[in-house]
Amino acid sequence: PAVLIYFRCLKMLSDIDPQLHFSELRVLLEQYWTLFPQHEIRDIYVAAINFCIRQLNTGARSFIRDALDLYRSGLERAIIFEDGFLSKYTYNNILLLAIALEEWDWARQFLEDYRTTLPQRDRDSAYRYNLATYYFRKKDYPRAQETLRHVEFRDAFYNLDSRRMLIRIYFDAGEVMALDSLLDSFAIYLRRKRASLGYHKDLNLNFVHFVKNLVRIDWTNETEKNTLREKIRSTKYVAEREWLLSKV
Numbered sequence: 001p002a003v004l005i006y007f008r009c010l011k012m013l014s015d016i017d018p019q020l021h022f023s024e025l026r027v028l029l030e031q032y033w034t035l036f037p038q039h040e041i042r043d044i045y046v047a048a049i050n051f052c053i054r055q056l057n058t059g060a061r062s063f064i065r066d067a068l069d070l071y072r073s074g075l076e077r078a079i080i081f082e083d084g085f086l087s088k089y090t091y092n093n094i095l096l097l098a099i100a101l102e103e104w105d106w107a108r109q110f111l112e113d114y115r116t117t118l119p120q121r122d123r124d125s126a127y128r129y130n131l132a133t134y135y136f137r138k139k140d141y142p143r144a145q146e147t148l149r150h151v152e153f154r155d156a157f158y159n160l161d162s163r164r165m166l167i168r169i170y171f172d173a174g175e176v177m178a179l180d181s182l183l184d185s186f187a188i189y190l191r192r193k194r195a196s197l198g199y200h201k202d203l204n205l206n207f208v209h210f211v212k213n214l215v216r217i218d219w220t221n222e223t224e225k226n227t228l229r230e231k232i233r234s235t236k237y238v239a240e241r242e243w244l245l246s247k248v
Contacts, residue, residue, distance in 0.1 A: 001032040009047050022051055026066070033077065042082075045074050061100075068097040075114070086117040088126040095130050099137045107134060125152035129162065141169045156197065160204055163189075164240055167211060171247070179215065183208050199237055207239040214247055 008025040012018045025048060033041055052067035071094045074080035080090060091114065098107035111134065115127045129151045135144035148162050163186050170179035187208050194201045210232055218224050229248045232238060 001028060002035050004028060005032060005044060009044060012051055013047070018051070019055075022048065022066075026070075029073075033079070038079070042074075042079050045070060045079050049074075064097055064100050068094070068101060068103075071097065081117065084117075085119045086114055088118060088122045091118060091126055092130055092133075095133060099134065104138065122155070124150075125155060125158055129158045132162070132165065136165050136169065139172075141173060145169060156193075156200075160197075160200060160239075164204070164207060167208075168240070168243060171211065171214070176215070179211075183212055202237040203239040206235055206237055207244070210235075210238065210244050214244070217248075 005025065005028050008021045008028060011021040012025055015021055029044070029048070036044065049067055049070050052063040052070065055063040056067070071080065071090070075086075075094075080086070094110060095107055098104075098110060111127065111130055115123065118126050128147055132144045132147035132151065135141075135147060144165065148166060151158055151162050163182065167179065167182055167186070170176075170182060187205060190197065190201050190205050190208070197204075210228070213228055217228060225248050229245060232241060232244050232248065238244065
C-alpha cells in the first residue's frame with residue numbers, strides 16, 4: 001500500500017489523467033495513512049493539497065471541497081503541523097476554503113480552535129488578520145475595520161492584503177474621502193518599498209490604478225466601462241482582478 005500511494009502521487013503529478021490518480025490516492029490515504037512517519041505523510045498530504053490548488057487555479061471549483069477535506073483530516077490527525085505548529089499560510093488557506101463553501105460557523109470555530117497552534121511570533125496578528133477576513137467576507141465591514149486596526153503590519157503579506165481589504169471596504173461603503181487618502185498613501189508605500197516587494201509592487205500599484213479609474217468612470221458610458229474591463233483583464237499583474245471586474 002505504501003508503494004501504491006507513492007505511485008498514485010507520481011501519476012497524479014505527471015499523468016494524462018491526474019484526477020483519476022488523485023481520487024485513488026484519496027481512497028488509499030483514508031486506509032493506510034498510519035503506515036508512514038509523520039514527516040512523510042505530511043509531504044504526501046501537501047502534494048495532494050497542492051494538486052487541488054493547481055486545479056482551482058484553472059477554474060475547477062469542485063476541488064475546493066477536496067482541498068478542505070484534506071486539510072480537515074490533516075488537522076484531525078495532526079499531520080499538517082510543522083514542529084507542532086500550524087503555519088500562518090495554512091491557517092489562512094483553510095479559512096478561505098471554508099468561506100468559499102460558505103461554512104461560516106465551522107470557519108469561525110476553526111479560527112478559535114487553532115489560534116494557539118500558530119507560531120508565537122505571528123499568533124496575534126495572524127489570528128486578527130484572518131478574523132478580519134472572515135468579517136469582511138461576511139460583509140460585516142464595521143467589525144472587519146475594527147479588527148484590522150489591531151493587525152501588526154510588520155509582515156508584508158498582512159500589510160498589503162489589509163490595505164487592499166480596507167480599500168474594498170471604503171469603495172463598497174462609498175467612503176470617498178477615506179478611499180482617496182488610502183489609495184494615495186498605499187501608492188507611496190509601494191513605491192518606497194519597491195526593492196523588497198518584487199512583482200507584488202506591480203500587482204498592487206495596478207490595483208490602486210484601477211480602483212482610481214473605478215472612482216472616476218462615467219457609469220453611463222458603456223464604451224468607457226468596456227475599455228476599463230478589457231484593461232483589467234489584459235494587464236499581466238493585477239491584485240484582486242475578479243473583484244475589480246465585478247465592479248465594472
